Amino acid sequence: MLQLEDLVLAQGDFRLQADLAVPGGGRVAVLGPSGGGKSTLLAAIAGFIAPQRGRILWQGRDLAPLAPGARPVSMLFQDGNLFPHLTIERNLVLALDPRGRLTPERRARIEAALARVGLAGFGPRRPSALSGGQQSRAALARALLSERDLVLLDEPFAALGPGLRAEMLDLVTEVLGAAGRTILMVTHAPDDALRLGDLALVVDEGRAAAPTGVEALLRDPPPGLRNYLGH
Amino acid sequence: MRRLAGWPGAAASGLVLALVLAPLGAVLWRAGGAGWPEPADWAALRFTLWQAALSALLSAALAIPVARALARRRFPGRDLLVLVLGAPFILPVIVAILGLIAVFGRSGLLNAALGPLGLPPLPIYGWHGVVLAHVFFNMPLAVRLILQGWLAIPAERFRLAASLNAPVWRLLEVPMLARVLPGTLAVIFLICLTSFAVALTLGGGPRATTVELAIYQALRFDVDFGRAVTLALIQVALCASGAALVQRARLPDAFGAGLGRSVQRWDGGHVLDALVLGLAMLFLLSPMTMIAWRGAPGLLHLPPEVWGAALRSLLVALAATALTLALALPIALWGRSLGTFAALLPLATSGLVTGTGLFLLVHPLIAPRLVALPVTVLVNAAMALPFAWRALAPAIEAAEAGHGRLADSMGLRGWTRLRWLLLPALARPLGFAAGLAAALSAGDLGVIALFAAGDQATLPLMMARLMQAYRMEAAAGAALLLIALSLGLFWLFDKGGRRAAA
Numbered sequence: 001m002l003q004l005e006d007l008v009l010a011q012g013d014f015r016l017q018a019d020l021a022v023p024g025g026g027r028v029a030v031l032g033p034s035g036g037g038k039s040t041l042l043a044a045i046a047g048f049i050a051p052q053r054g055r056i057l058w059q060g061r062d063l064a065p066l067a068p069g070a071r072p073v074s075m076l077f078q079d080g081n082l083f084p085h086l087t088i089e090r091n092l093v094l095a096l097d098p099r100g101r102l103t104p105e106r107r108a109r110i111e112a113a114l115a116r117v118g119l120a121g122f123g124p125r126r127p128s129a130l131s132g133g134q135q136s137r138a139a140l141a142r143a144l145l146s147e148r149d150l151v152l153l154d155e156p157f158a159a160l161g162p163g164l165r166a167e168m169l170d171l172v173t174e175v176l177g178a179a180g181r182t183i184l185m186v187t188h189a190p191d192d193a194l195r196l197g198d199l200a201l202v203v204d205e206g207r208a209a210a211p212t213g214v215e216a217l218l219r220d221p222p223p224g225l226r227n228y229l230g231h
Numbered sequence: 232m233r234r235l236a237g238w239p240g241a242a243a244s245g246l247v248l249a250l251v252l253a254p255l256g257a258v259l260w261r262a263g264g265a266g267w268p269e270p271a272d273w274a275a276l277r278f279t280l281w282q283a284a285l286s287a288l289l290s291a292a293l294a295i296p297v298a299r300a301l302a303r304r305r306f307p308g309r310d311l312l313v314l315v316l317g318a319p320f321i322l323p324v325i326v327a328i329l330g331l332i333a334v335f336g337r338s339g340l341l342n343a344a345l346g347p348l349g350l351p352p353l354p355i356y357g358w359h360g361v362v363l364a365h366v367f368f369n370m371p372l373a374v375r376l377i378l379q380g381w382l383a384i385p386a387e388r389f390r391l392a393a394s395l396n397a398p399v400w401r402l403l404e405v406p407m408l409a410r411v412l413p414g415t416l417a418v419i420f421l422i423c424l425t426s427f428a429v430a431l432t433l434g435g436g437p438r439a440t441t442v443e444l445a446i447y448q449a450l451r452f453d454v455d456f457g458r459a460v461t462l463a464l465i466q467v468a469l470c471a472s473g474a475a476l477v478q479r480a481r482l483p484d485a486f487g488a489g490l491g492r493s494v495q496r497w498d499g500g501h502v503l504d505a506l507v508l509g510l511a512m513l514f515l516l517s518p519m520t521m522i523a524w525r526g527a528p529g530l531l532h533l534p535p536e537v538w539g540a541a542l543r544s545l546l547v548a549l550a551a552t553a554l555t556l557a558l559a560l561p562i563a564l565w566g567r568s569l570g571t572f573a574a575l576l577p578l579a580t581s582g583l584v585t586g587t588g589l590f591l592l593v594h595p596l597i598a599p600r601l602v603a604l605p606v607t608v609l610v611n612a613a614m615a616l617p618f619a620w621r622a623l624a625p626a627i628e629a630a631e632a633g634h635g636r637l638a639d640s641m642g643l644r645g646w647t648r649l650r651w652l653l654l655p656a657l658a659r660p661l662g663f664a665a666g667l668a669a670a671l672s673a674g675d676l677g678v679i680a681l682f683a684a685g686d687q688a689t690l691p692l693m694m695a696r697l698m699q700a701y702r703m704e705a706a707a708g709a710a711l712l713l714i715a716l717s718l719g720l721f722w723l724f725d726k727g728g729r730r731a732a733a
Contacts, residue, residue: 068636098641100651
């Protein structure tokens with residue numbers, strides 16, 4: 001379980017408050033208007049922003065003393081999710097060993113993960129030789145390999161077309177969801193939220209609300225979300 | 232968040248500061264023995280200021296039409312032209328001087344053409360030659376700096392001006408020049424303040440001696456430490472003021488990418504631009520061509536001591552390159568302002584002042600000629616450091632901005648961060664920086680002249696001696712060898728970096 005206890009994040013004039021819990025294995029869409037603080041919330045969980053107040057706990061353990069790389073968190077950013085100068089295989093092995101040493105055993109695991117996202121045999125290629133969708137798949141394969149329980153998706157599929165985006169969301173559910181990961185995904189599109197799964201939380205007017213059932217939320221949105229969705 | 236250990240950068244910065252400031256300290260410490268400047272010293276100061284100002288003005292004035300032509304024309308060979316503009320920077324000074332003598336000298340091409348017309352021959356020795364050589368080196372630099380300014384004007388503004396039929400020159404270009412020119416003038420002024428090899432070979436005498444040259448003469452011929460210290464103090468004050476000027480004027484970026492573009496415009500002047508570019512290329516390429524022309528026969532019967540000098544130059548260049556990178560990389564990775572200060576400080580110092588200080592430091596201990604080559608390596612590495620740092624620092628910043636968070640979230644720190652994030656992104660700039668350091672060091676004629684005994688000359692010093700003995704054919708042969716060495720080293724390192732990055 002992920003707990004945000006009386007959390008306050010501050011960046012310049014901007015303040016965001018959160019006091020909520022996400023059940024282990026939950027798949028949560030993070031909704032809300034641009035500039036509302038969705039990315040800030042994820043950045044704090046990943047360890048890029050230190051809270052002004054409050055605690056972030058994973059399985060009851062305070063994450064504050066842990067550097068981003070030491071947290072049980074895999075993060076997919078809006079772009080730049082692969083090192084462009086390394087092959088896919090080299091990119092992925094960093095999830096297994098920060099020193100990047102390739103062993104036959106690791107090669108086999110990488111190949112299996114690539115096969116799982118439909119990229120069998122792509123290991124020796126550079127990211128630039130892959131399409132946008134394929135790059136997203138490779139990044140998902142790395143999140144799968146890293147065996148970190150919490151996966152944060154900061155609109156990594158925003159640049160893809162609607163069809164591809166739906167495909168990637170299914171893959172997230174199928175691959176990472178099936179592996180029991182807890183997933184938080186920032187999105188603008190209600191369809192994406194429905195597609196991802198069960199829960200959604202709204203970040204608006206300086207507050208992150210507790211996650212609720214996504215269908216119920218979209219059927220009867222709170223006023224802020226209603227304006228944002230244009231209903 | 233500390234991702235890389237800080238001590239290598241701190242140590243490298245400390246070393247550089249010591250290397251630059253300890254000789255300065257030695258000069259100040261001996262300043263007790265310095266007398267009030269003599270009339271000849273004041274004359275050197277006046278000439279230094281005057282020639283630097285004139286060189287800066289001429290370089291910038293000539294560069295404006297060239298930069299404008301490059302900014303508004305697209306034609307085949309334009310990229311090559313921009314490349315030629317970068318060549319004087321890594322061309323050994325002494326080689327270029329020999330080429331200039333071949334074109335503008337008493338028996339050069341120009342006077343051979345003027346003679347039959349009944350015109351008097353133009354002199355190259357004296358202040359004319361000093362300014363001519365400075366314009367040859369700095370006009371291309373000015374073009375690159377001013378071209379940046381031109382290309383920074385958004386294309387939409389030109390479109391808007393064209394649709395309004397407004398005068399582009401007064402509306403867009405004069406304000407841009409007003410912004411770019413002060414920095415350009417200041418940096419060329421600073422470069423010309425510390426020029427030594429040009430003054431040594433083309434200047435001299437009571438009317439064309441720079442402070443830098445006067446220091447050399449005081450130490451080397453008169454063995455007058457007091458006078459050398461007086462002159463060194465004058466030079467320190469000059470450099471500090473020059474550096475302050477550059478700092479105030481905010482230098483535009485000559486290294487920046489994107490000189491390959493040109494902006495589409497709707498004003499005329501095709502013929503004028505073609506003429507301007509043709510003349511500029513003639514000015515830059517004819518000396519280089521003359522060296523190849525005159526040097527080729529000389530290559531066949533080079534004096535045997537030239538080969539020894541070439542080997543010494545190669546070793547000095549390789550050692551200085553290794554040292555430059557060993558200093559620049561940790562300082563750039565460290566990214567603190569103290570490191571930036573240390574990396575840029577050598578730009579504001581003069582080789583001969585540092586040389587004088589080192590001379591004063593080692594002189595009581597051992598004969599300076601015994602350490603001639605190590606001292607040259609040290610000083611050359613310090614001189615190349617600002618350029619190497621400028622190549623590396625932006626690449627590190629870009630790699631961290633693009634993928635730093637990803638590396639953080641994957642827990643890449645220390646050596647693994649260097650190995651997987653930074654070094655791959657740095658292969659190209661590292662190769663470029665190494666090439667620059669090697670070429671600058673191989674072609675440098677500075678402190679080595681202060682320290683070397685007869686049998687210790689590097690190739691540039693050997694060339695200067697051959698020229699002073701009027702053995703021009705042998706000098707031209709040695710010049711070709713030196714070009715091959717400097718440009719060859721630059722090409723090899725740069726290519727190596729590109730290949731590693733591919």
